[in-house]
Amino acid sequence: MTLHRIVQTLTAGLASALLACAALAQSNYKPEYRMSLVLGPPTPWGQSGQIWADLVKERTQGRINIKLYPGVSLIQGDQTREFSAIRQGIIDMAVGSTINWSPQVKQLNLFSMPFLMPDYKAVDALTQGEVGLEIFAAIDKAGVLPLAWSENGYRELTNSKRAVRSPADLKGMKIRVVGSPLFADMFTALGANPTQMSWADAQPALASGAVDGQENPLFMFPLLKLHNLGQKFVTTWGYMADPLVFVVNKDVWSSWTPADQAIVRQAAIDAGKQGVAIARKGLVEADKPLLKEIAGFGVTVTQLSPAERDAFVKATRPVYDKWKQTIGVDLVNAAEKAIAARK
Known part of the structure; x- marks a missing residue:
């Protein structure tokens, strides 16, 4: 057998073995x-x-x-x-x-x-x-x-009571939150009354007025017709994504x-x-078409000025400092540094 023939035979054998191994592996799929x-x-x-x-x-x-x-x-x-x-x-x-x-x-x-x-x-x-x-x-x-x-x-704020431009506007407002203690801490710091419940429970609670507001990404608003659940005010504050x-x-x-x-x-x-x-989509374009769509439902959309947003930042700073310890000071510091250096 020539060297060429030996190489051909070995190559074919190796290929067959690899295919067999792959087939055997995939039989476990x-x-x-x-x-x-x-x-x-x-x-x-x-x-x-x-x-x-x-x-x-x-x-x-x-x-x-x-x-x-x-x-x-x-x-x-x-x-x-x-x-x-x-x-x-x-x-x-x-x-x-x-x-x-x-x-x-x-x-x-x-x-x-x-x-x-x-x-x-x-x-x-x-x-x-x-x-x-x-x-x-x-x-x-x-x-x-x-x-x-x-x-x-980003999770934005909606409610049935009033336009929210300052922490004072949230005082005493009952806000549905997810089950994370950080969310409860934050809304408590803002003077609201955070109420943890599943979304299934939140919808009837919003509709009946038992709960005043909630926070969620804005794509949910038209999808779930939140204006029909009494949510007449939206504040875009970008507090967390x-x-x-x-x-x-x-x-x-x-x-x-x-x-x-x-x-x-x-x-x-x-x-x-x-x-x-x-x-x-609908939020990064210059005219923010999603906000226009929501306003079209008769909803008041409030976009905070930098100074207004700063008031919320200041009010929640103790919560930020507390949770920095829980999450890990080094990780939070690295995050702050990365954000400061963003292009």
């Missing part, structure tokens, strides 16, 4: 992977998940099929259990909120720090820089593999071939970029 989401399409959150699932299916030629489970339905709607359920393998993958996962990963509270991020460039300076990598390391250490960032958006994180259960991840791992990671990065653009 599940027919379907379960992705948990709080909000489904058409929200930016749900769209981020849908784009990721579609890209993965297309790029793996159907080897990895992902089904979306919005409303955290895999854990009976309990958002606080989502992170643990991913770690335990009840959930295979997720696009999750930094707020919801902050009880398990304290560093995620960074994004809820009042008035830390004054604009979208500040958000990007954190998620796309060293701070983002440090937070990914913390998520990884907590037992879940992070792949990419997306966005749910909620980045979203694409994650995979570690056992699921290790069951995939390195080639498929690379595909899933890149698909998450690509879907995250699209998700960020969707979350900011």
Whole structure:
């Protein structure tokens, strides 16, 4: 046998062995992977998940099929259990909120720090820089593999009582908040009465007037018709933004071939970029068409001046200082530095 023939035979044998290994690895693949989401399409959150699932299916030629489970339905709607359920393998993958996962990963509270991020460039300076990598390391250490960032958006204030331009305007107002103690601390510092409840409970409470207001990204306003729940006043104050994180259960991840791992990671990065653009649509354009749409419902939209915003910053500074210790002084300092240096 000639040397050329020997090389040909060995190459063919190696190729066959690699194909056999890949086929064996893929025989461990599940027919379907379960992705948990709080909000489904058409929200930016749900769209981020849908784009990721579609890209993965297309790029793996159907080897990895992902089904979306919005409303955290895999854990009976309990958002606080989502992170643990991913770690335990009840959930295979997720696009999750930094707020919801902050009880398990304290560093995620960074994004809820009042008035830390004054604009979208500040958000990007954190998620796309060293701070983002440090937070990914913390998520990884907590037992879940992070792949990419997306966005749910800045949480803005709505209420049924009056235009809010100063902390005094919030005094005694009953505001629905999510279950993070940082949110309760912040609204208490502003003189409001924070009331923690699920969104399912919040809607009838807003409609009946049992609760005066709430805070959420503005894409929710027309989607949920919040003006029909008595929300006649909106204040854009940009007090915190909620980045979203694409994650995979570690056992699921290790069951995939390195080639498929690379595909899933890149698909998450690509879907995250699209998700960020969707979350900011209507708010980054000069005329802010989303604010015009909301005003069209007969709603008073208040955009704070820098001086008005500063009054809220000052009122919440003790909360900021308290939580800086909890989150980690070094991490918060690094975040402040990154934001100060943003272009």
